[in-house]
Every structure is written in C-alpha cells, then in structure tokens.
Amino acid sequence: MAHLTSGTRPGRSSRVAKDGIDTAQVHEAIWSAIVDHSLPPETRLVESELCEIFGVGRTRMRQVLQRLAHERVVTLMRNRGAMVSKPSVREAREVFAARRIIETSIVETLIKAATRKDIKRLQDHVAREQDAWHGNDRRAILKLSGEFHLLLAEAADNSILLEVLRDLVSRSSLIIAVYQSPGASPCPPDAHRELTVTLERHERGAIKLMVQHLDHVFADLMLEERNGGGIDLKTVFGARQ
Numbered sequence: 001m002a003h004l005t006s007g008t009r010p011g012r013s014s015r016v017a018k019d020g021i022d023t024a025q026v027h028e029a030i031w032s033a034i035v036d037h038s039l040p041p042e043t044r045l046v047e048s049e050l051c052e053i054f055g056v057g058r059t060r061m062r063q064v065l066q067r068l069a070h071e072r073v074v075t076l077m078r079n080r081g082a083m084v085s086k087p088s089v090r091e092a093r094e095v096f097a098a099r100r101i102i103e104t105s106i107v108e109t110l111i112k113a114a115t116r117k118d119i120k121r122l123q124d125h126v127a128r129e130q131d132a133w134h135g136n137d138r139r140a141i142l143k144l145s146g147e148f149h150l151l152l153a154e155a156a157d158n159s160i161l162l163e164v165l166r167d168l169v170s171r172s173s174l175i176i177a178v179y180q181s182p183g184a185s186p187c188p189p190d191a192h193r194e195l196t197v198t199l200e201r202h203e204r205g206a207i208k209l210m211v212q213h214l215d216h217v218f219a220d221l222m223l224e225e226r227n228g229g230g231i232d233l234k235t236v237f238g239a240r241q
Contacts, residue, residue, distance in 0.1 A: 041086030129189040
C-alpha cells in the first residue's frame with residue numbers, strides 16, 4: 001500500500017493519456033471513490049467502462065488495477081475482471097488485535113528510547129494531519145494517519161516490526177476506508193498529538209493511550225454487509241468525453 005498509507009503518488013513522469021489524464025490520476029480517482037464510499041466492497045470495476053470514462057487504453061488501465069490490487073484495494077479475479085476488495089469482519093478483528101500487540105510494544109520501546117529528533121518528526125507529521133483535517137481531505141487524512149503509526153515503528157528501530165506493521169496498516173486502511181461510518185474520522189490528529197506529548201515526557205501512559213486510540217478507531221467501524229451491486233461507474237466518476 002506500495003501500501004495504502006505509505007505510498008506516494010507517482011511523479012509527472014507517469015505516462016499520460018491523449019486527453020491529459022495520467023495513470024496516477026486514474027489511480028487516485030478510483031481510490032478516492034472507495035474512500036468516500038461511492039464504490040462499496042464487491043463493486044465490479046469493468047475495464048472497458050473505466051477505459052471509456054478516463055480515456056485511457058487497456059494496458060494503462062490494467063496497470064492501475066494491478067497497482068490497486070497490490071495495495072489490496074482491488075481484487076483481480078481470473079476470467080472475471082476486478083472488483084473492490086471486501087475485507088471480512090474476522091480479518092478486521094484480527095488486524096486490529098495484532099496492531100494492539102505490536103504497537104503497544106513499539107510505544108513501550110519509545111517511552112525509553114525516543115529522541116528529540118523522533119519527537120520533532122512526529123510533531124511535524126501531526127501538523128500535516130491537522131492541515132488535511134482543515135482541508136477536509138479524507139484521502140490525505142487516511143494516508144497520513146497510517147503514516148504516523150509507521151513513523152513510531154521507524155523510531156523504535158526494529159525493521160521486522162516495521163515490516164509487519166506496514167502490512168497491518170495497509171490492511172486496516174482498507175478496512176477503515178470501506179467500513180467506517182460516513183463522517184467519522186479515520187484517526188483524529190488530537191489522539192496522535194496527545195500520544196506524541198506523552199512520549200516526549202517518557203510517560204508509561206502512552207501505552208494506554210495507544211490501546212484506547214486503536215480501540216476507538218475499531219469501534220467506529222460498521223462491520224456489516226454492504227452490497228456493491230448495481231453501481232453505475234459513469235455516475236460515480238462522471239463521463240470524461
């Protein structure tokens with residue numbers, strides 16, 4: 001998620017279609033539609049329709065869908081095309097249970113070892129999250145909130161935990177994107193700010209704050225069936241003729 005939360009948009013060197021739409025913009029449009037609930041889980045992403053909507057060829061559209069599949073946002077089905085992925089309720093519970101275990105361990109390490117440089121990186125990142133909130137940019141909010149947790153893992157200086165957490169944050173970002181109640185916040189910057197302040201003071205209360213934070217995010221999820229059938233892709237994205 002490339003992870004959902006840690007990947008950056010490709011530069012302008014991305015190949016551009018005849019009408020000026022590049023693959024990065026197509027990727028962003030599809031991912032944003034998933035984040036804002038316009039494309040619920042199991043929505044079929046018909047390649048020919050997407051090519052017509054965005055004015056790109058099949059080769060480039062397949063590149064976009066493959067990238068989204070790598071990020072776990074889309075599932076590619078043999079002889080059936082692509083659809084928006086649907087994390088199960090069990091997966092959601094297991095992902096957040098694993099994150100509690102790993103991230104409390106990370107926080108415990110940082111209580112003892114966090115440097116001024118680590119804290120400054122966290123503070124700067126929280127400021128970026130706040131800007132995204134003020135701009136009501138849900139895509140940026142979700143991305144930055146996940147990156148905050150990865151910054152904690154980087155500061156703890158354990159490459160194995162960081163690798164595992166990247167996968168878990170990627171999975172939970174998709175879970176949040178498709179199951180969170182409309183209008184609910186993916187990860188309030190206030191919680192991150194409070195956690196940063198507590199870590200700066202090297203207080204053990206940071207462990208409790210992390211658990212409460214993850215539990216709050218999980219509690220905001222609407223883990224129920226959503227039908228992705230009958231979605232008109234042209235209505236979601238608007239025809240680009």
